[in-house]
Amino acid sequence: MADIRERDDTGDLTEGDPTVAQARPDxxxxxxxxxxPQRLRRPSDLLRFGATLAAMVAVLLIALVAKQTLNGLEKDVTEGATRLPELLSRVATFLGGAALLVVPVAFAVERVFHRDGLRVAEGLVAAILGMVISFLLGSWIVTAxxxxxRLLLTGNRDIEPLNTLLTSVIAYSTAVRISRRPTWRALMWTVIGLYALAFFTGYQITLVGGIVTVLLGMAxxxxxxxxxxxxxxxxxxxxVxxxxxxxxxxxxxxxxxxxDHQGSRRYAIGLKxxxxxxxxxxxxxxxxxGLPYRLWRRIRLNSETRRRAIRSLRAxxxxxxxxxxxxxAAGASTPRLLxxxxxxxxxxxxxxxHLDTRxxxxxxxxxxxxxVLAQIWEQIELLQIQRLAHRRLTGDGIHLDPAGRVVLTDARSGEIAAGDLLLRLDVAQLxxxxxxxxxxxRSVRAxxxxxxxxxxAAALPLLQRIALTRETRAALAKDKALLGNLREQIVALKPQSKVEEIRLERFRPRTLVTIIASALAAYFLLSQLSRVNLVQVVTTxxxxxxxxxxxxxxxxxxxxxxxxRGFVPEHxxxxxxxxxxFAxxxxKLVAPAAVGGIAINTRYLQKRGISPASAVASVGASQLVxxxxxxxxLLLFAYITGSSTATSFTPSRGLVVAMLAVAVLAVLLLGVPQLRRLVTARMRRLFSNVLPRLLDVLQSPSKMIEACSGTLMITLAFVACLDACVAAFGGSLSFTTVAVVYLTANAIGSAAPTPGGLGAVEASLTLGLTVAGLDAPLxxxxxxxxxLLTFWLPxxxxxxxxxHLQRDEAL
Structure with missing residues (x-):
C-alpha cells in the first residue's frame, strides 16, 4: 500500500486513502x-499495428489485381540487381547476411549498458513471435x-513465401523502437536493404514477398x-x-x-x-x-465543419x-489562463x-x-461578435457558480476567426x-x-444529427422528434425566412455500404462472366x-x-x-431494387395530383400486399415441390427450417424490448397510413381484382421468364421448383444494398438452380x-x- 499524506490547514501531515492514491513529495x-502504472498500452501502437496490417492487405489486393504490371516491375528490379558487378554483389550478400544479425546484437548490448534491458527483452519477444508467425504463415501458404x-509470394519457385529471418529482425527493430535513434535507424535499414538486394540477386524472394515480409514484421x-x-x-x-x-x-x-472529456489529466493546485x-x-x-473516430469524421464531413484529426503536442x-x-478578450465569462x-x-x-462552479x-x-438561459445565450453572443466558435456547448462545457452566474469552460475545441458555418453550428448545438x-x-424563446x-433561422438548416456532438446525438436517440419540434418552433417564430439546404456530409454510411457491396457484386459478376462466353450464351x-x-x-x-392502378382509387x-x-x-441502375420503384411510383402519383400522404399510402399498400x-x-410452391419430387432439392425440409427461423425471429422481436418497440413503432406508422388505403380499395371490387391480379401476374411473369431461360439452354426443371428458386432469390436481392440487387440476385439464382439439379455452367x-432480359435490356x-415522362412533367 502506498503511504498517502496531505498537509492540513495547520501544516501537520494527515493520512489519506492508501487504496487509490499515492504521495509524491516535491x-x-x-x-x-x-x-x-509502470507500463501502459499506447493507442499509437495499436493504430500503427492496424495501419500496418491494412497496408499489407492493400499490397496483396493490388498485387492480385495488377499481376501483369507487378510481374514487369519485379522483372525489372531483379534484372537490375543481377547487373551489379559480381564483387559488389558478393560484398552486399556477405554484409547483408552478417550485419543483419550483428546490428541488432550491437544495439542490444548498447541498451544493456544504458540499463535499458527491458526494452531488449521486448524486442526478443517480438523476434520470437516474428519467427514463429512467419514460419506458420509460410507453411500454410505453401501447403493449403x-x-x-502462393504464386505472388514465391513466384512459383521453391523459396520461402515470407523470409523468416527478415521478419524476425524487423519485428525486433520495431519493438525496441530503433526508429527513434536516427543513427541506428539508418544503419538498420541499410543492412535490410543489402539483405533484400542479395536475395533478389539470388532469386530467393519476390517483390511482393519482400514488401509483405517487412510489413508483417512491423505489425x-x-x-x-x-x-x-x-x-x-x-x-x-x-x-507538474x-x-x-x-x-x-x-x-x-x-x-x-x-x-476531462478528452482524457487529459487535471490537478487542483493550492497556492501559498x-x-x-x-x-x-x-x-x-x-x-x-480517439483518432479513428476523428479520422472517420474528417473523411465524412465537409472541410469547414471537421476538426483536425491529430496535432502535435505543441500545436x-x-x-x-x-x-x-x-x-x-471578448469579455466572456471563462476561467482566466494564467x-x-x-x-x-x-x-x-x-x-x-480556479472557479467554484458545477x-x-x-x-x-x-x-x-x-x-440562466438568457445568461448562456449572452455568453455565446459575446463569443460570436468576436467570431469565436466554442464547438462544445454541452453540459460539461457550461458551468454555474454559486451565485448562479454562467461560466464557459473547455476552450480546447474552439476556433478563432470562425466562419459563418461554425458560428451557426454553435447555435444549433446549444x-x-x-x-x-x-x-x-423554452430553448427557442430564450x-x-x-x-x-x-x-x-440561419441555424435552422444545421439542425441535423451529424452536426451535433456525440453526447447530444446519444441523448437524441431517446427523443427522435425533438429536432422536428425545434424546427417547427423556429419556423413559427419566423415563417417568412428562406432556408437554404446545407449538406454537411460528403457521403452517408449507407452510400459507403452500397459502394462496397456494388464492388463485390461487380467482382462476382466478372468472375461469372469469365467462366462463360456471353456472346455464346446469347447465340446458343x-x-x-x-x-x-x-x-x-x-x-x-x-x-x-x-x-x-388497383391500389389507387383515382384513375x-x-x-x-x-x-x-419502365422508367x-x-x-434501378443507381438505387437498390426495393427503393427505385417505390420512389418513381410515389413521384408519379404526386404529379397526378394525389396528395403525398395518399401517394405514399398507395405505394406502401401495394408493397405490403x-x-x-x-x-x-413461396410456401405454396415449396409445399408442392417437396411433395411431388424426391430429388436432392427438397424445399419441404427447407420449408420447415424457414418456419422455425421465422418462429425464432418472432420470439426475438417480441422478447427483446428494444426490438419490440422498434417493430411496434414501424407497424404503427404502417397501419396508420396503409390500412385506410386498403379499405378504400376493398370498397371497389374492380380495383381489388385489378390489384390482386396485377400482383399475382408480376410474380408469375418473372417465374415464367426464368423457367423459359432454363429451357432455352436445355435445362429441365419443374415450374414449381423454378418458382421456389426465384422467390427465394428475389427476397435476397430486395434486401441487398446494391443497385437492382446486382450480384446478390445472380448469386442466389445460380446457387438455387444448381442445388435444384442443373449443372453450374447451364x-x-x-x-x-x-x-439480361429483366434487368439490362429494359x-x-x-x-x-x-x-419522356420528365419532359411531360409526369415525373
Missing amino acids: HDVYVVEPLL GPVDL IGYGTLYGVGSPDTRPPGNA VAALRKLSFTPVSARRIDD DGTSLDVTVLDRDRQVA ELEREALMAYAAQ GTSEIGTEAALLAYE PLDEVPDSEIDDN LTYLALRVGPE AAAVMGPDAL ANWAWSGIALVASFVSFVAAALML LPLWRTVLVQ SSFV MLIFHIGL ATSAVLLYR VLPGWAAFT
Whole structure:
C-alpha cells in the first residue's frame, strides 16, 4: 500500500486513502494522485499495428489485381540487381547476411549498458513471435493457401513465401523502437536493404514477398509493444508542481482530480496566497486517443465543419491557449489562463484560475430558469461578435457558480476567426442541448430573446444529427422528434425566412455500404462472366424459348402497372403507368431494387395530383400486399415441390427450417424490448397510413381484382421468364421448383444494398438452380440470360420513358 499524506490547514501531515492514491513529495508539497502504472498500452501502437496490417492487405489486393504490371516491375528490379558487378554483389550478400544479425546484437548490448534491458527483452519477444508467425504463415501458404497468393509470394519457385529471418529482425527493430535513434535507424535499414538486394540477386524472394515480409514484421513489432505495454513516460505530479514553480507560482498542495472529456489529466493546485489553480496536463501519448473516430469524421464531413484529426503536442497547447486568451478578450465569462509550460518532451500544462462552479449536467432541470438561459445565450453572443466558435456547448462545457452566474469552460475545441458555418453550428448545438433539458419552446424563446430570430433561422438548416456532438446525438436517440419540434418552433417564430439546404456530409454510411457491396457484386459478376462466353450464351440459346422469356419480361411491366392502378382509387392511364414502370427499371441502375420503384411510383402519383400522404399510402399498400403474396406463393410452391419430387432439392425440409427461423425471429422481436418497440413503432406508422388505403380499395371490387391480379401476374411473369431461360439452354426443371428458386432469390436481392440487387440476385439464382439439379455452367447461362432480359435490356427503353415522362412533367 502506498503511504498517502496531505498537509492540513495547520501544516501537520494527515493520512489519506492508501487504496487509490499515492504521495509524491516535491520539496514540502505532497502530490496526491492515483498510483501511476509502470507500463501502459499506447493507442499509437495499436493504430500503427492496424495501419500496418491494412497496408499489407492493400499490397496483396493490388498485387492480385495488377499481376501483369507487378510481374514487369519485379522483372525489372531483379534484372537490375543481377547487373551489379559480381564483387559488389558478393560484398552486399556477405554484409547483408552478417550485419543483419550483428546490428541488432550491437544495439542490444548498447541498451544493456544504458540499463535499458527491458526494452531488449521486448524486442526478443517480438523476434520470437516474428519467427514463429512467419514460419506458420509460410507453411500454410505453401501447403493449403490460395494458389494466387502462393504464386505472388514465391513466384512459383521453391523459396520461402515470407523470409523468416527478415521478419524476425524487423519485428525486433520495431519493438525496441530503433526508429527513434536516427543513427541506428539508418544503419538498420541499410543492412535490410543489402539483405533484400542479395536475395533478389539470388532469386530467393519476390517483390511482393519482400514488401509483405517487412510489413508483417512491423505489425508483429507494434502488436508486441501494445500487448506487453510500454514504460510510462508521463511526467508525474511532482514534475507538474516543479513546472509551476518555474512559472513563479508557489504551490503548497496538489491533488489529482477527474480527467476531462478528452482524457487529459487535471490537478487542483493550492497556492501559498490562498488561491487555487486548475491545471490541465496534455500528455503526448494521448494525442492519438480517439483518432479513428476523428479520422472517420474528417473523411465524412465537409472541410469547414471537421476538426483536425491529430496535432502535435505543441500545436494543441498553442491552440487551447490562444482560444482561452481570445475568449477573455471578448469579455466572456471563462476561467482566466494564467500560464502555460512544457513539462519535458512528453507533456505540457495549462494553468487556469480556479472557479467554484458545477457543470450544467449536474444542475437539476428545475434550476435552469429563464435567467440562466438568457445568461448562456449572452455568453455565446459575446463569443460570436468576436467570431469565436466554442464547438462544445454541452453540459460539461457550461458551468454555474454559486451565485448562479454562467461560466464557459473547455476552450480546447474552439476556433478563432470562425466562419459563418461554425458560428451557426454553435447555435444549433446549444439549441438542441437546451431543448433536451428545458424543452424546444423554452430553448427557442430564450435564444430568440438574445440572438434574434434571424440567427435562429440561419441555424435552422444545421439542425441535423451529424452536426451535433456525440453526447447530444446519444441523448437524441431517446427523443427522435425533438429536432422536428425545434424546427417547427423556429419556423413559427419566423415563417417568412428562406432556408437554404446545407449538406454537411460528403457521403452517408449507407452510400459507403452500397459502394462496397456494388464492388463485390461487380467482382462476382466478372468472375461469372469469365467462366462463360456471353456472346455464346446469347447465340446458343433456343430462340423460341428466349422469345417466350422476353414476352414474360414485358408482361411483368404491364402487371406492375395494373397492380399500382388497383391500389389507387383515382384513375390512372394504363400505358402511361406502364411507361412509369419502365422508367423505374432505369432508376434501378443507381438505387437498390426495393427503393427505385417505390420512389418513381410515389413521384408519379404526386404529379397526378394525389396528395403525398395518399401517394405514399398507395405505394406502401401495394408493397405490403405484394409481400403477402410473395410469402404465400413461396410456401405454396415449396409445399408442392417437396411433395411431388424426391430429388436432392427438397424445399419441404427447407420449408420447415424457414418456419422455425421465422418462429425464432418472432420470439426475438417480441422478447427483446428494444426490438419490440422498434417493430411496434414501424407497424404503427404502417397501419396508420396503409390500412385506410386498403379499405378504400376493398370498397371497389374492380380495383381489388385489378390489384390482386396485377400482383399475382408480376410474380408469375418473372417465374415464367426464368423457367423459359432454363429451357432455352436445355435445362429441365419443374415450374414449381423454378418458382421456389426465384422467390427465394428475389427476397435476397430486395434486401441487398446494391443497385437492382446486382450480384446478390445472380448469386442466389445460380446457387438455387444448381442445388435444384442443373449443372453450374447451364445455371449460370440461364441466370445471365434472365438478368439480361429483366434487368439490362429494359434500361434503354427505361431511359427513354424516364426522359419522356420528365419532359411531360409526369415525373
